[in-house]
Amino acid sequence: MSNRKPYVRKQYWNEPTMGWYERSYLFEVVRGLAITGGVFLRNMGKWMSGRKGALTSYYPEETRADYAPGNRGKHILTMRPDGRPQCVACNMCATVCPAQVIEIDGAFDPDDPSHPKYPSRFEIDYSRCIFCGLCVEACPEDAIRMMKETPDLPGPDRHQMWLGKEELLNWQPRQDVAKPYPAAPGSDAGARRHEP
Amino acid sequence: MNAQDFAVSLVYVGYALAVLLTFGAILTWVERKQAAIMSDRIGANRAYVRIPFTNVKLIWLGLFHGMADGLKLLLKEDFKPKAYDQLAYTLGPWLAIVPVLLVFAVVPFGGVLNPGLLFPGLADWFGGRTYSMQIAPIDAGLLIVFAFSGISIIGAMLAGWSSANKFSLLGALRAGSQLISYELVMGLTVLGIVLVFGTVNLSSLVNQQSGVVLGFLPAWGIVYQPFAAVLFMIAGIAENKRIPFDLPEAESELISGYFTEYSAMKQGVFMLSEFIEIAIIGALFVTLFLGGYNLPFMNDAGFTFPGGSVVPLSHGWVVVIQLLTFLGKVFLLCSFQILVRWTLPRFRWDQLLRFAWRFLLPLSIINLVVTAGVLWAQA
Numbered sequence: 001m002s003n004r005k006p007y008v009r010k011q012y013w014n015e016p017t018m019g020w021y022e023r024s025y026l027f028e029v030v031r032g033l034a035i036t037g038g039v040f041l042r043n044m045g046k047w048m049s050g051r052k053g054a055l056t057s058y059y060p061e062e063t064r065a066d067y068a069p070g071n072r073g074k075h076i077l078t079m080r081p082d083g084r085p086q087c088v089a090c091n092m093c094a095t096v097c098p099a100q101v102i103e104i105d106g107a108f109d110p111d112d113p114s115h116p117k118y119p120s121r122f123e124i125d126y127s128r129c130i131f132c133g134l135c136v137e138a139c140p141e142d143a144i145r146m147m148k149e150t151p152d153l154p155g156p157d158r159h160q161m162w163l164g165k166e167e168l169l170n171w172q173p174r175q176d177v178a179k180p181y182p183a184a185p186g187s188d189a190g191a192r193r194h195e196p
Numbered sequence: 197m198n199a200q201d202f203a204v205s206l207v208y209v210g211y212a213l214a215v216l217l218t219f220g221a222i223l224t225w226v227e228r229k230q231a232a233i234m235s236d237r238i239g240a241n242r243a244y245v246r247i248p249f250t251n252v253k254l255i256w257l258g259l260f261h262g263m264a265d266g267l268k269l270l271l272k273e274d275f276k277p278k279a280y281d282q283l284a285y286t287l288g289p290w291l292a293i294v295p296v297l298l299v300f301a302v303v304p305f306g307g308v309l310n311p312g313l314l315f316p317g318l319a320d321w322f323g324g325r326t327y328s329m330q331i332a333p334i335d336a337g338l339l340i341v342f343a344f345s346g347i348s349i350i351g352a353m354l355a356g357w358s359s360a361n362k363f364s365l366l367g368a369l370r371a372g373s374q375l376i377s378y379e380l381v382m383g384l385t386v387l388g389i390v391l392v393f394g395t396v397n398l399s400s401l402v403n404q405q406s407g408v409v410l411g412f413l414p415a416w417g418i419v420y421q422p423f424a425a426v427l428f429m430i431a432g433i434a435e436n437k438r439i440p441f442d443l444p445e446a447e448s449e450l451i452s453g454y455f456t457e458y459s460a461m462k463q464g465v466f467m468l469s470e471f472i473e474i475a476i477i478g479a480l481f482v483t484l485f486l487g488g489y490n491l492p493f494m495n496d497a498g499f500t501f502p503g504g505s506v507v508p509l510s511h512g513w514v515v516v517i518q519l520l521t522f523l524g525k526v527f528l529l530c531s532f533q534i535l536v537r538w539t540l541p542r543f544r545w546d547q548l549l550r551f552a553w554r555f556l557l558p559l560s561i562i563n564l565v566v567t568a569g570v571l572w573a574q575a
Contacts, residue, residue, distance in 0.1 A: 025551075026426075029540060036539040040234045047233070055236040 060151065071148040072133045075124055077168040078143055078176040080115070085169055086176050087143035089119040093135035101125040102135060122168060126153055127161040142176050144168075200322055204311065208331045212300050215523070219475035220468045223530055224262045227471075230531060231538045269464035277360050277457045284358035288455075289462045291351030293469035295344040296476055302337040303479045304330040304399040306489050306518040307496040313511045328399045329489075329518070337398035338390065341480065342383055345435060348469075349375040352437075352444065355466075356454030367453025370545065371437065371444035377552040378434035378441075384560040385427040388567040389484050392420045402488030406495040412502045414492040417485035423563045425485045427556055432477035433533060434552070436470065440540040443548055478529035482522065486529075489522040 022028055046053035057064055078086045089106030107120035135144050151171070155161040225240065232239025240258030247254065254260070276285070306329030312319035334340060349372055356368020390396055393404050407415040418425040434441040445453030455466045482488060493501050494517070498509035509517070543551065 032539050033535060036234050037535055039236070040230065040535065043233045043236060053233060053236075054238045056238055058238065058241065 063149065067148055069148060072131045072136075072146045073148050073150040074126075074146070074153065074171070075135070075163070075168055076145050076147055076172055076174055077122065077165065078145060078174050079169060081175060083169075084115075085119060085122070085143060085165065086141050087119050087122060088115065088141055089117050089122075090140065092138045092140065093144055096134045096138040098132060098134065099128045099130045101128045119165060122165040124163045124168070125158075125161060126163055127155070127158040142178070145174065147172055200311075200325055201327075204309070204327050205331065208329065212305070212331055213297070215305070216297060216300055216472050216475060217468075219526070219530070220472040221262050221266070223471040223474055223534075224265065224467075225259055226531065227534050227537070228261065229258065230534050234535070234538055266464065269461050272460040274460040274462065276459075279360040280457070281358035281360075284354045285457075288351055288355030288358060289458065289465035289469075291354060292348055293351075293465050293472070295347040295351070296469050296473050299341050299344045299476050300479065301331040302334055302340045302398055303476075303483055304328060304402055304488060305479075305522045306330075306515060307403075309515060310511055314515065329515075330399055333399060335397045338386060338396035338401075341398075342379070346379065348473075349379075352454050355458065359454075359457030361457050363450045363452075364454050364456045367444045367446075367450045367456070370450075371454055374437070374441065374444060374548060374552075375435060377549060378431045378556075381552060381556045381560050382428060382431040382435060384557070384564055385421075385424040385431065386484065388421045388424040388560075388563050389417050391564070391567050391571055392417070398483055398488075402483055402490065403495070405487040406490045406493075408493065408500075408502050414487055416487040416492075421485070421563070421567065423559065424567075425481070427560050427563065428485065429477075429481060430556060432481065433536060434548075436473045436477055436533075438470070438474070438533065439537045440542050441548060442542060443545055446542060474530050474533050475526055477533065478526040479522075481529050482525040486525055489518040491517065491521050494521075 043053035080086050087104075089104055091104055091106070094100075094102040094104050101124055103121065103123045103125075104119050105121035106117055109116055109118055112118075131146070133146055136146055149172075153161075229239045231237075240261040241255065243258060243260040243264040244253040244255045245260055245263075246252065308326050309329050310322075310324070310326045312322035312324055332340075352371035352375070353368045356364040356366075356371065389401070393401050395401055395404075401417075405414070405416050409415040409419055413419050437444050444450075445455070450456070452463075455463055458466060491499075493499050496514060498514065499507040501507070
C-alpha cells in the first residue's frame with residue numbers, strides 16, 4: 001500500500017483552457033440562453049406564420065421529402081393483368097431469406113396451363129424481417145418487390161405482424177408491365193379472378 | 197369578518213387555486229412543447245379526445261397529453277416500498293405541495309377591487325367596501341413567503357428519509373443542504389428590495405412600483421436592484437430544484453432522488469408541486485422586481501405616462517388589465533425558467549454548493565451593503 005504512487009490526473013492534449021471570462025460562468029450562460037432562445041423565437045416565428053418550424057416530421061402522416069427512392073421498405077407482390085399474383089411459388093425467396101421469414105404454400109391450377117403453379121398462401125413475418133432485399137434479388141419472375149414506404153408495420157404483438165397474400169397484393173397494387181403475359185386460352189383475360 | 201369579506205375571500209381562494217392548478221397542468225405541456233421547439237422538434241402531438249359518436253379527434257397541439265399523464269398517474273398502482281415509515285412517507289408529498297400553494301396567499305394578483313363598483317346590483321350589499329386582490333393582506337407578506345418555502349424543505353427531507361432507500365436518502369440530504377444554502381441567498385437578495393421600498397408588505401411593495409424613476413423608467417424593482425433580480429432568479433430556480441440545480445433528483449446518479457420510491461399520484465403530487473413552484477417563483481419575481489400586476493406607468497386609476505399625460509381607466513378595465521398583466525408576466529417568467537432548464541447542463545454537487553456559498557452569497561451581501569450605503573448617503 002505504501003509504495004503506491006498517488007493518483008495523478010492525466011493531462012490530455014485537448015485540455016480546455018478557460019480564461020476568467022469562461023470561468024465566471026455567467027457570461028457564457030447568457031450566451032447559451034441567447035442561442036437557445038434565438039432558436040426558439042426563430043422556430044416559433046415559423047410556426048406562427050404557418051410554416052413548419054421543425055426538422056422532424058409527423059411520421060406516418062408525413063414522410064420526409066428526402067426518403068431514398070431505393071429504400072427497402074414494405075414488400076408487394078406484383079400482379080398479372082388479371083389481378084392474380086405473378087408469383088410461381090418457386091420458393092427461391094423463401095430459400096434465400098436469411099431471416100427465414102417467408103412462408104409459401106404452392107398450389108396447382110389445372111385451368112391455367114400457362115401459369116399452373118401459384119401460391120395459395122404467401123406470408124411474411126415482419127417481426128423478424130431484416131429488410132435485406134435478397135428475396136427481391138432472388139425472384140426470377142419479378143413477383144416480389146420492395147416499395148420505399150413502410151406504412152403500418154408496427155403491431156401490438158408479434159402474432160399480428162404477419163403479412164398475408166391479400167395485403168401484399170393490395171396495399172399498393174402494381175402490375176409487371178415489362179412482362180407481357182399471354183391470356184389463358186379460352187378465357188377473357190382480366191375478367192377472371194383467381195379462385196384458390 | 198362579515199359575509200361580504202367571506203364571499204370575496206372565497207372568490208379569491210377559488211381564483212388562486214384555479215390559476216395555480218391550471219399553471220401546473222399547462223406548464224407540463226409548455227415545458228414539453230417549448231423544449232421541442234427549441235430543439236427543432238414538433239413535440240407532444242398524439243394524445244387526442246374523440247368527440248363521442250363521431251370520428252372527430254381533437255388534438256389541439258397535444259394539449260391533452262397533460263390530461264393523459266394525469267389520468268395515468270391517478271389509475272396507476274400505488275406501489276410502496278416494504279420497509280418505510282408510514283406516517284412520514286404519506287406526509288411527504290403533502291408537505292411538498294401545501295406550502296407551495298400557501299405561498300400564493302400573500303402574493304397580490306391585482307390592485308384594489310371595489311366589488312360594488314364592478315357589480316352595481318351588489319353595490320348596496322357591499323356598501324363601498326374595497327378589497328386588495330390578495331388572499332391574505334398581511335403586513336409580513338415577504339416573511340410568510342420565506343416561512344412557507346422553508347417548510348417545503350421538510351417535505352423533501354421526510355420523503356427521502358421515510359422511503360428506506362439509499363438513493364432517496366442521498367437525494368433528501370442534497371435537497372436539504374441545497375435548499376438551505378439557496379434560501380439564504382434568496383433572503384439576502386430580497387433584503388435589498390426591502391431596503392429600497394421600506395416594507396415587507398407585498399401589496400404596498402407593488403404599489404410603490406407603479407411610479408416613475410429618472411423621469412422615464414418605470415419604478416420597478418429590477419431598475420433599482422438589477423443584480424438582486426439576477427441573483428433572485430438563480431436562487432429561485434435552485435429553490436425549485438430544477439436543472440441546472442436538480443442535484444436532489446439527478447436522474448443519472450440518484451434515479452429520481454428523494455421521490456424514487458413514490459409511485460402513482462404521490463409522485464404526481466411531487467411533479468405538480470414542482471410545476472406550481474415554477475409559477476410561484478415567477479409570481480414572486482414579478483411582484484418583487486417587475487412591478488407586479490401593473491403595466492409600466494400604470495396604477496389603480498389608469499396610466500400616468502412620463503410626459504405627464506394621464507389616461508384614466510374605468511374600474512372594470514383596470515381590474516381586467518391587472519389580472520391579465522399579472523398572468524402574462526408570470527407566464528413569460530415561467531417560459532424563461534423552462535428556457536434555462538433546457539439550456540444549461542447540471543452542476544456537479546461540489547460546484548453547486550461552492551456556487552452558492554462562494555459566489556452568490558458574497559455577491560448578495562455586497563449588493564445589500566451597497567444598497568444600504570447608497571440609501572444612507574441619500575438620507
